[in-house]
Amino acid sequence: MWKQILGKLPRKSPKSDQDSSRNPNLGHESGSGRANDSPAAKRASAAVFPACVIAGIEPLLAFKDVASSEKMSLFISKLSLCCVVFDFTDPMKNVQEKELKRATLIELFDFVSQNPPRFTEPAILATCKMCSVNLFRVFPPSNRSSNPGSGENDNDDEPTFDPAWSHLQIVYDFFLKFVTSTSLEAKVAKKYINHAFILSVIDLFDSEDPRERDCLKAILHRIYGKFMVHRPFIRKCMSNVFYRFVFEVEKHNGIAELLEIFGSVITGFALPLKEEHKIFLSRALIPLHKPKSLGLYFQQLSYCVSQFIEKEPRLASNVITGLLKYWPITNSQKEVMFLGEVEEILEAISMVEFQKVMIPLFRRLGRCINSSHFQVAERALFLWNNDQVVSLIAHNRDVIIPIIFPALETNVQNHWNQSVLNLTLNVKRIVAEMDDALVAACISNYKEEQQHRNLAIQKHKEVWERLENAASLQPMTGKTAVLVSR
Secondary structure (H helix, E strand, O other): OOHHHHHHHOOHHHHHHHHOOHHHHHHHOOOOHHHHOOOOHHHHHHOOOOOOOOOOOOOOOOHHOHHHHHHHHHHHHHHOOOOOOOOOOOOOHHHHHHHHHHHHHHHHHHHOOOOOOOHHHHHHHHHHHHHHHHHHHOOOOOOOOOOOHHHEEEEEEEEOOOOOOHHHHHHHHHHHHHOOOOOOOHHHHHHOOOOHHHHHHHHHOOOOHHHHHHHHHHHHHHHHHHHHHHHHHHHOOOOOOOOHHHHHOOOOOOOHHHHHHHHHOOOOOOOOHHHHHHHHHHHHHHHOOHHHHHOHHHHHHHHHHHHHHHHHHHHHHHHHHHHOOOOOOOOHHHHHHHHHHHHOOOOOOOOOHHHHHHHHHHHHHHHOOOOHHHHHHHHHHHHOHHHHHHHHHOOHHHHHHHHHHHHHHHHHOOOOOHHHHHHHHHHHHHHHHOHHHHHHHHHHHHHHHHHHHHHHEEEEEHHHHHHHHHHHHOOOOOOOOOOOOO
């Protein structure tokens, strides 16, 4: 199809010098052959469009050279022309055809940017078909996905760029302009921008090219805003992506972008929150704290969670309970992130909700304070620099101080890092100022527990010594185990 069109282009034409100012390959004259009249062109177009959609007009004509009544037909004809997809792995293959298609895509973008007439159903169908042919594709397997240890270190990987981006970018920009155009009626377009189309758009978020994911983010956000009828389906599809990522593959490139879209969606939720939204928080957002690659999307995830709590503060205790469920044990970087998110939640939590979770929360914080990783211990101790957190602790000091004080004493006696030791002493001073008598009682209890612990260790050691002595007195036989002295 493209070779026939290029073969019928005139070598010299007075008109071509004017019309090809943007692209030298875009020359034409009204008398040159009609590309859609050839049998090969008709077969190629019919493979994508129904016969009733193909416009009988030369696709290489410029929009300014046709009457207003024919512009929509020319629009459809150019869309049909752009349904041919080229191989960009070989940069020297079909160079002229690629450049001609790029110029045609730019023409289409300019047309939809300049307040075109109302888009007809055939034009909407042709647009969706062209975008589907060019954008919807299966991504090749990633080298990173085959490496089981890659999830934690994806921040250091270089992004992968699609070689066809010179065409893809224009198609994305064109479709974004098309969706946001006032000439597009949502009631008509919803028939073609349907569930299958939206699902294919969401599947593209797994692209490794960050430029493509940024374009998709803008497009999906606009679709969500314009097509209210599709909003529940879009939320459901996004939830399914999160479920599969958390519970099956733990590999997806577009989690951060999807969460960024959802963050803006949450701000529009009406109060009181629907049960559907609360379920999404508990079953999708909170479990997203589990994967090793949390750092890739933690900022967006934390924003979504904080938006939920801002909408309905009663959810704060549920969120903290969920964080404690997925609290990392061996990943110090994730533990620091969790501590930061806990501080943000404590700044917004009510006293009633705080009292529901303060016991398990401060037991976990006590273990963080005793962490041998100095960044975890420091981040936990930094909570006492927050006035809101200190106020919550002060109002519930009878419960919290006995939980946290042994961890502070242990740090003072044993922690290796001087910075952590200084912070511990500072926190201990703050706690003593809250209730000196309670701290004195905690010190007494801590000393008693230490004595009991030392006695238990001594008894344990004595038992082993008796067993070793008894074993050394037994005569050795062929079936007797040999005791190796320490």
